[in-house]
Amino acid sequence: MQEANMAAMSRSLALAFFFICYAASSFSSSLASSDSFLQCLSEKIPSELLYTQSSPSFTSVLEATIRNPKFLTNTTRPVWIITPTNVSHVQAAVVCGRQEGVRLRVRSGGHDYEGLSYRSERPESFAVLDLVKIRAVRVENQNATAWVDSGATLGEMYYAIGKAGNQLAFPAGLCPTVGVGGHFSGGGFGMLLRKYGLAADNVIDAVLVDAKGRLLDKNSMGSNVFWAIRGGGGESFGIVLSWKIKLVAVPPTVTAFRVPVTINQGAVDVLTRWQDVAPALPDDLIIRVVVQGQTATFQSLYLGTCDALLPVMRSRFPELGMNRSHCKEMTWIQSVPYIYLGSSATVEDILNRTIAMDTSNKATSDYVRQAITKDVWTEIFSWLAQPNAGLMILDPYGGKISSIPEAATPFPHRGGVLYNIQYMNFWRAGGGGDAQRTWIRDFYAFMAPYVSKNPREAYANYRDLDLGENVVVGGVSSYEAGKVWGEKYFKGNYQRLAMAKGEIDPDDYFRNEQSIPPLVTSGN
Template identity: 45%
Template sequence: MKPLTCLPSLFSLLLFILVSLHLSPSWAASDSVYNTFLQCLTHRTQPSDHISNIVYSQANSSFTKVLTSYLRNHRFISSSTRKPLIIVTPTRESHVQAAILCSKDLGVHLKIQSGGHDYEGLSYVSDDEFIILDIFNLRSIEVDVKVETAWVQAGATLGELYFRIWEKSKVHGFPAGVCHTVGIGGHLSSGGYGNMLRKYSLSVDNILDARIVDVQGRIQDRKAMGEDLFWAIIGGGGASFGVILAYQIKLVSVPETVTVFRIQKTLDQNATDLVYKWQSMAPSTDPGLFMRLVLQPAASKTEKGQQTIGASVVALFLGNSDQLLTITDKEFPELGLKKENCTEISWIESVLWWSFDNGTIPPPETLLSRKFPTVFFKSKSDYVQTPMAKPDLEWLCKKMIEQGKVVLQFNPLGGRMGEIPASATPFPHRAGNLIKIQYYVGWNEEDPEVGKKYLAQIRRLYSYMTPFVSKNPRSAILNYRDLDIGTTTNGNNSYEEGRVYGVKYFKDNFERLVKVKTAVDPNNFFRNEQSIPTLPK
């Protein structure tokens, strides 16, 4: 496709003059911004019919519905939260090109959203005036089983991808997350963590090609963009470099029968012994076995009215239950797994089992739903490189009971993850790490004081874990955005500010990401509060 950059420069100048004359510095006249932006889109898009149907101003009766439909963390939905001036919902790739160029012409900050699961709302919240480019309409998926690949647009969800693969093949899948409403664009460009990573590693390790719109409005595939930019957008976060349109992914083989199970024990049922053994066994066992460990406050089964900690092992095994029991009986007898605890199902049913987690397995078509419950939440992350001693685990459980509601997910690494060099993609947390931790606290009340209480709980527990996790830097995962570890104002000190959180997400890969960013977006058009900065001028 020919880049949409050949319009006369006079048009851009006229736009600038128009905006300067008719819009106040605060952009209070949002209708004027809308009219100017719409005029620009119309000129830059061919055919230009129905452009007004994809652009929503604050005055549009559908604005609030469009804005909130894909905002998954309701911490960022309130009357005091700054709203975008405009929401653009492209239905064609050319709309994306035009939206970038028009935002540049108007000098308005552009935020890019693909699924809305951004933990800190960076794709839909801003301190300055901004426009949201929401690509949820770009959701086509083309699966080619013969060559075991698929092209998936960035606005599709994981559930839609899994379903379309299942339609074509019952023995293929893709290693990505377990929440089916997560958007492809953000998930894959930031790493893509799922329950097949010990066998097939991360999503980014199974990406073959990509299509991106750069800051000049050009659509580029891997060959056109070059290996440096391609490397950056398979783990470095796409929103720092352009707008991801689609990824070509490599499908992976899954057996016709897989096995899932859930085992729960409390402290008075020797859960500490289970957790202690899990730390060394789960990252080193058969790569086809993924066992997530969840620690959360629970009611004691032996002391009425007392709080304790429940330890749940939730697992996917790429094989049948007999094969699984051969492993666990030998390597993990503390688990006490029996055949009656195991459920043999197809891979697509395991996706549903993990995603819905309500005791029943709904039909595969359920994965096409984009409904998501209203929830307020905060997450943080860590990496563990040395198993915790039993006394330390007992102390941690005591602290969790004191905090009251924070949940810890311990996810085992090892397997294929440890075989890929840290520099192969921007995602560096591979060999040397045993476990990834996700801290999570959620609540339903809109009361700000309630939110402050839970935020304080998760931050205290994170602080308590300092002696037991990675150091210099204390690492974090980009898929779980956390503004507590640093932010940038994207001003003169953006490099210094960005390095604070950048080395935690990317370690030694941060400097290469900065060089790529500086080369492809030197004026830092694509930015957010935790984006990759440019080199100091």
């Protein structure tokens, strides 16, 4: 299948080769006219796949995968939307963009927390390349691998894997509407992280269109670039169209449980204990926590039966009070909708690509390397009791994700991490959200003494522009200015990422407010 996939990609490359030679050797910063860019595209891409702001369907296509209503207004929108169906269309968009001075922003699922895959913080003229029509999933049972296109959702990927058998799975995120392209690019973790690590840890090949319009695989893009795309953040190194992933083994029966504990039931004590227990549990077991209001809800997935799980919980974490009545046995694929969508959801529900647009949100993240004391947890619950308060999601590390060296992939949050924190707050769509944003920023400041330091680490897939934005100097993003946010996401891997960017895109064609700046060395 890999050979067939690459052969098809190569045929598309051959068809597109006649226009690649016209790509500009460096990107012009001058804005192109709408007519010239559109004319260039129209010669290579069917008109029904192109949308201008005057197109009747432009707004509906743009908003179809906007996941945060606050980005529907008061932001810079694209001038064009391109919805390619094959490799040659993507190459044409890159070549025309370079030739006519139009940058591309690439969207897979639209969950980017800052919306940078389809909007800009600054006034500029750009096009969105929406990969919604490049979304195939091709599972190869015999060697436990799959090719997954970037426009597929996690739900579509999981569904195809589940159809292939009940003992194969993949370690990626919980939300089924998240797009594969952005998720894999930033690392990607979920309920299998302690057993199998990140999604990016299990990527074994990829197909990428670079800033020159070339079609590259793992070998032709080079080891530094292949390293960079597996956790270095989306939309910095080119357009990854497809990923080859290594599937992982799961038993025919897994067990999930959900145990809520209120502050009056001892949530402070249970959470304090959880910090020591959760990262040291057997790798087959993960217990994450959602802390909201005055309740901590412990959510778990165990790769085995309830009978095997109960002795582990009694001996390792009796404080939680988990018992047989909490157990829900099922197949792994059934656990996907159960954990994220609830007990009434079906496996078919994870194919639904739409989500409710009734709330806007703001998020950011932290990493905890030393357990937070009981008295601080008491203060945390007082913050969560405030008006306009948000929530915390705690994902424990340990196991596989922590055993991989920090430099093995761009994702550096490995050994020594107890857990990741995601902070989120929500407000009604159309509302201002000022109070909710103030709460999350003030709470983030309060947490500073209790989380990682030098740098204060953050997760790239929980993108937060409050951590810093790129500064463009001489037509390219500044490497030094990028350190402000880049070392929070990538620690010591930031420099190598910038060098990989310098290899594949030294002119910084693919860029946004938090893309990797190019660091061009004398050897490039």
